[in-house]
Amino acid sequence: MPRTAPPGHTPRFTAYSARFPEGTDAFVFAQYGCQAPSREEAERGAACLATLFAGPDGPDLVDRGSFYDTAGAHNVTLLAYWYDPSRHRRWRGSEAVRAAWDGLPTQGPVGHWREESVIPVERNETLHTHRREDYATSGLSQSGALELPETQVHDYWGAARDRIAASATEALEPAMPAFEPQDPRTQGTRGRRVSVEVPGNVALIRTAQDWSASTLYRETYLADVKPVKDRGVDFLAENAGSGCIAARNLTEESADGAPLERACTIAWFASFEHLMTWCRSHRTHLDIYASFFQMVGGGEGPLDVAFWHEVSVLPSGSVTAEYVNCDPRTGFLPLSPTT
Numbered sequence: 001m002p003r004t005a006p007p008g009h010t011p012r013f014t015a016y017s018a019r020f021p022e023g024t025d026a027f028v029f030a031q032y033g034c035q036a037p038s039r040e041e042a043e044r045g046a047a048c049l050a051t052l053f054a055g056p057d058g059p060d061l062v063d064r065g066s067f068y069d070t071a072g073a074h075n076v077t078l079l080a081y082w083y084d085p086s087r088h089r090r091w092r093g094s095e096a097v098r099a100a101w102d103g104l105p106t107q108g109p110v111g112h113w114r115e116e117s118v119i120p121v122e123r124n125e126t127l128h129t130h131r132r133e134d135y136a137t138s139g140l141s142q143s144g145a146l147e148l149p150e151t152q153v154h155d156y157w158g159a160a161r162d163r164i165a166a167s168a169t170e171a172l173e174p175a176m177p178a179f180e181p182q183d184p185r186t187q188g189t190r191g192r193r194v195s196v197e198v199p200g201n202v203a204l205i206r207t208a209q210d211w212s213a214s215t216l217y218r219e220t221y222l223a224d225v226k227p228v229k230d231r232g233v234d235f236l237a238e239n240a241g242s243g244c245i246a247a248r249n250l251t252e253e254s255a256d257g258a259p260l261e262r263a264c265t266i267a268w269f270a271s272f273e274h275l276m277t278w279c280r281s282h283r284t285h286l287d288i289y290a291s292f293f294q295m296v297g298g299g300e301g302p303l304d305v306a307f308w309h310e311v312s313v314l315p316s317g318s319v320t321a322e323y324v325n326c327d328p329r330t331g332f333l334p335l336s337p338t339t
Contacts, residue, residue: 004158011155018126019147028082030116035073037109045110046076052100057091063138065250070237071327085118104324106191111326118318125163128308135306157280172313174271175199181240181334189328196332200316203272207309208264214304220295221305228291232284233265243274246331272313
């Protein structure tokens with residue numbers, strides 16, 4: 001039952017939330033990235049990583065996207081999902097995968113990174129504006145193995161927390177109350193392999209927008225909403241005081257690298273509360289919220305740009321973060337005191 005919904009609350013619009021098959025306790029969401037000065041170099045590195053997904057224990061789903069990081073490097077990122085964490089463990093422990101990862105170069109202009117999350121289902125929530133039958137989706141819910149029923153737990157501040165089952169019994173308090181990044185000038189991460197111990201109860205969000213099938217709202221979204229969203233992501237990427245550890249604004253791509261008419265943001269926060277504080281009170285997110293409802297309110301028909309998100313709160317020990325020859329501002333590296 002919703003715990004923070006206003007009395008008598010009725011959502012202004014229909015939304016849907018993923019339901020996992022009975023017996024599913026956890027899943028894996030993993031990001032594998034190649035970071036390079038040029039797109040061509042990043043694509044070559046990502047292509048090599050993608051070949052490792054072949055075989056019976058490879059991921060159930062793979063999305064792909066690219067972005068420029070705060071250092072100006074081009075990153076091509078593979079976004080992989082396993083519905084069974086044991087299959088991911090077997091894949092990750094296979095001789096071919098271990099040899100390939102251990103053989104990545106620690107010298108030269110190209111870096112590689114991985115952030116693998118084993119996510120308890122009770123610590124995850126999703127929300128979609130459209131059914132899968134009406135609008136193809138990327139991300140976790142694109143598989144028919146998951147149901148996507150309508151939910152009433154949305155359209156009020158606090159709904160995301162209410163959709164996280166564990167929040168009914170756990171405070172989800174962070175092991176790291178504030179994000180205080182190391183000075184990148186003092187970190188010697190280039191030329192090295194660095195594994196970072198990720199604090200417990202960090203929050204992860206993947207939030208996405210798809211205008212590929214839009215005819216009514218495409219122009220308004222691209223002109224009036226997307227630029228506002230992009231400014232919000234830039235703010236998070238550049239302002240550690242927000243509690244955001246890393247924010248990536250991806251253009252989603254086909255398996256061969258062709259740009260698609262959809263995008264997603266993937267961000268790590270020191271805590272779920274840091275994410276929620278930005279959402280409900282910071283001007284950059286309130287502007288996103290306002291631009292969205294202005295677009296919907298001024299439309300002439302049903303919304304035909306699809307929006308969805310996945311939010312998770314990760315317990316201690318559930319995130320593996322490793323960086324090979326990467327810029328010190330990459331991912332969780334600002335947490336590492338490496339010198």
